[in-house]
Amino acid sequence: MTCTETLPLLELELDGELDARSVLEVRDHLARCAACGRQMASLRALGEAARAHLVSFELPSGLERRLPGFSRSRRPRILWAAGALAAAAAVAIYAVPRRGDALLDEAVAAHARSLQLDHAIDVQSGDQHTVKPWFEGKVGFAVPVRDYAASGFQLAGGRLDYLDGRPAAALVYRRGKHLINLFVLDARGAGDAPARREDLRGFACWRWTSAGLRYLLVGDVSEPEMGALAREAAGQRP
């Protein structure tokens, strides 16, 4: 083997990518040729220096929890990571006519997200005594969880979501193929308010405030079923 033939193969030999026969030929040449030997030594030194001195960046602590799909709670942050864009876009496109509607907007965006990404549920259970304790320590208030199966709305589970920049409980109900989100968040001192309907972007939306908690019900179930559910959940007479 000549130097011209050998030189291009040095790196392959170094990287362990050379077939057995060529390895022998290259080594044979290196044993006889000082110039190629020096080039090989230089290449080897470069690799060793790189591995010795280049840093391998360690995953910063806490980063994993911020990565979609890797959150410790097993809830893919994809929900709000992807949703942050949707929410931002929604806020940008739909000018907010009144104060307070930004929240409704967020709730609708969160609802739409839960449909699109098929990540509606963190804790899957039709049992309110399973869903309620799941939220403990996650949202900062006790989440009233009730089943409305008798009215045709089956509790499917719960999900931790974010509205108004803070954790919110999302209770998920099913009615046939429809999925309904009932968002619950701290009312921050707002007084009780009866359920009222405020549809947004084709979604049926109901909101009310009760006992220090704000509720937003979002779904694509038509009236009068949605209203009946809202009034039942709000503890009002139908």
Add this chain to the structure above:
Amino acid sequence: MKEAAKVDAFQRALGPHLRAAWNLARWLVRDPADAEDVLQEACIRAFRHFDGFRGERARGWLLSIVRNACWSFLSRRGLPGETFDEERDSAAVVPLQLSPGPETELLRIDQARRIREEVEALRPEFREAFILRELEGLSYKEIAEVTAVPLGTVMSRLSRARRELQARLGDQGRKASVS
């Protein structure tokens, strides 16, 4: 796939390779905050396409998604001159290997800095090949898959990277490893 099962499988398959993904993102986009954005974007993509993933070569699969996210970030930003913040990067990193001995400490730090600066100065496609090979230990075939280029291109990029580093570092590379 059911949600919980999917998250489970996702974390099992890709969790072990997050460090490599982060390392690649840091070397390619440099800024830690940008790298985090890129990695988040990559994870969203990975999660979305995870159903189509068959469980083989998880590392290569994740790295190719991360690397694509890095490149689209770099092209969005228009590949400006990259800056290197010595203090910030020194604080955030863990050297791969420390040779003991206070007498060589200053020399070692200087060599480490020079090598890092020169690798930084490589064109991103050369740097990418070099990092994947030398730091992550990927084979040519794996690098070809991750970077979506033919094997021959991998070899020539690696070769170019090494030639440039040899030329710029002069004898430094050799001394560094021998010391």
